[in-house]
Amino acid sequence: MMAKFLLILSLSFFWLARELKIALFYLYLWQLKEYHLGRFYDHFRTEKSKRLIFHPLKIAKILLFLIYICFFFFPTIAFLLNSLWLFSLLIIYGLEAVVFLKDVFRKTLKKPTLTIKTVFLGLVVISALGSGLILAKVVFPNDFQKFLLTLLVLDIFSPFLISLLVISFQPLTIIWQKSIIEKAKRKRAQFKNLVVIGITGSYGKTSTKEFLATILSQKLNVLRTKEHQNSEMGISRCVLDELNENHQVFVVEMGAYGVGGIKLLADIVKPQIGIVTGINEQHLALFGTMENLISAEGGQELIESLPKNGVVILNGNSQLVMSNFRFLALDLKSQIFCSTKEKMDIWAEDIKTEKDRLSFRIVSKDGQAANFKVNLVGRQDVENILLTAGGAKELGFTLEEIARAAERIKPDQGALKLLKGSGGVDLIDSTYSANTNGVLAALDHLKLWSGKKIIIMPCLIELGSVSIEAHRQIGKKIAEVCDLGVITTQDKFAEIKEEAVRLGMNPNNILSLEDPxxxxxxxxxxxxxxxxxxLEGRVPPEILAKAQEP
Structure with a gap:
């Protein structure tokens, strides 16, 4: 009797440990994907996520469930295999409990960032799982095996049940969000003289926002949205919690994952100046078509939301920007094109790129010119500075004033951060986010080093139908620049390697490795x-930590 009690107790503890881990992981994943069903679904198209679904232990549990069903029809088999069935279940859950505890002690457990929403959902999920455990014991007080079978079924379906709980609370979340958004709109409307600059695009939004806010702050009182605060809730919270009568300018980063997303943000903050940093295929899988992407994150909705005396500043280096907006008759005060390649409304020339700084000259059509020196890593930031200069000029800054203010831009405000790593290696941290343009720009920057060049990166996600071609471009650039490439996910590794090898890279120097x-x-x-x-994109955190050790 005591042995049976200890077995039930052990299995219950192991089961709870397993369920707690899976609950934390799925809450983390939903939060990471911003509770967006399309992004959540797209995550499971990756090879790593497919292996999660078809994990050997998951398959073993399904087999144990099917074997138990067979026990009803073949009592003799049940008599012979019952002990083995129980022992197998104990071993599986015991192993998973050990992994859970190991992750806790190593601090590698994936868990959501604590917010009111994640705490609420966490309590709901844990309560549901605990209720399942108690209910199983109440329904089958004396039937040990049916009790365990119930736990097994709950475990097999727990990812679906957890996701269903998250989705079921979305209507309440939407009602609450609408309330917050309406409050933000009303508060924004009180600031009649506030200048709002909206920044959108497929890449470069955060850097451009940081640069612009830093430069404008030299003469004006500026509010900017914080890191990852580019959605309707993030922007609304920024308005409600931080905007006050002392602010003269509000610089807003705007992101979206569907048609109408940027229009919603523009309706909240009412920008008079819009900046489109560039367009590529990032998030195409979520938008479905390039037309939808261009409509939202590509800048069309932002442009259409500007008032008649509004101004739009566009990246003339972006082919998709030029093909969609250059000859478009806009009902605005002006549209300003910036370029590093040709003389437009504002352009850069004499660009000199060093490992940890940039110098260049900006010239504008009105005859102004100034020399810039900034402590930023990577030539791609010249485009962002040009867009920033366009925004600052609209607020009365001269190029000379902008150049002096740009000297205050800190290196960590750019996308690439140059650090001194383990063994004296130069470490470029580009883990904030990843898109095709950013990866190619970072690889180009490696050419400034004469020593060995190594890249570690995952395959890119949410690229939709252009994913294969995008990864072939990356493979080509890796072959051109790098001595070693380590790809941490499998999804489009074959395309990267095939292109790299085709261009002469040693197959042994382009590898797929997942274990840190x-x-x-x-x-x-x-x-x-x-x-x-x-280090590009979401590489394992252990690698980033190791690479920074002295």
Missing amino acids: REIWEKIKGFCQEGNVLL
Whole structure:
């Protein structure tokens, strides 16, 4: 009797540990994907997520469930295999509990950032799972095996049940969000003289926002949206919590994952100046078509939301921007094109790129010109500075004033951060986000080093129908620049490697590795003075930590 009690107690503890881990992971994933069903679904198209669904232990549990069903029809088999069935279940849940505890102690457990919403959903999910455990014991007080079978079924379907709970509360969330948005709109409407600058695009939004806010702050009182605060809720919270009568300018980063998303943000903050940083295929899988993407994150909705005395500033280096907006008759005060390639309304020339700084000259059609020196990593930031200059000029800054203010821009405000890593290697941290243009620009920057060049990156996601071609471009650039490429996910590794090898890269130097320990063993010999290591996108955090060790 005591042995049976201990077995039930052990299995219940192991089961709860497993369910707590899976609950935290799915709450983390839903939060990471901003509770957007399309982004959540797209995540499960990746090879890593497919392996999660078809994990060997998951398959083993399904087999144990099917074997138990067979017990009803074949009592003899049940008599012979019953003990083995129980022992197998105990081993599986015991292993998962050990993994859970190991993740807790190593601080590698994936869990959501604490917010009111995640705490509420966490309590709901944990209550539901705990209720399932108690209900199973109440319904089958003396039937040990049916009790365990109930726990097994709950476990197999727990990802679906957790996601269903999250989705079921979305209507309440939407009602609450609408209330917050309406409050933000009313508050914004009180500031009649506030100048709002909206920034959207497929890439470069955050850097442009940071640069512009820093420059304008030299003469004006500026509010900017914080990191990852580019959605309707983030922007609304910024308005409600931080906007006050002392602010003269509000610089707003705007992101969206569907048609109408940027229009919604524009309706909240009412921008008079819009900046479109560039368009590529990032998030195409969510928008469905390029027309939808261009409508929202591509800037069309922002432009259409500007008043008749409004101004739009566009990146003339972006082919998609030029093809969609250059010859479009806009009912605005002016549209300003910026470029590093040709003389437009504002352009850059004499660009000199060093490892940790940029120098260039900006010229505008009105005859102004100024020399710029900024402590930023990567030529791509010249485009962002040009867009920033366009915005500052509209608020009365001269190019000379902008150039002086730009000297106050900090290196960590750019997308690439140059650090000194383990063994003296130069470490470029580009883990904030990843898109095709950003990856290619970062790889181009590696050419400034004469030593060995290494990149570690996952495959890009949410690229839709252009994913194969985008990864072929990355493979081509890796072959052109790098001595070693480590790709941490499988999704489009074949395309990257095929293109890299086709262009002459040694197949042994373009690898797919997921285990952080294997990755570190492969790259640690390269960590020495004169070499450079690029960490691009969501690489394993253990690698970032190891690479920064003295």
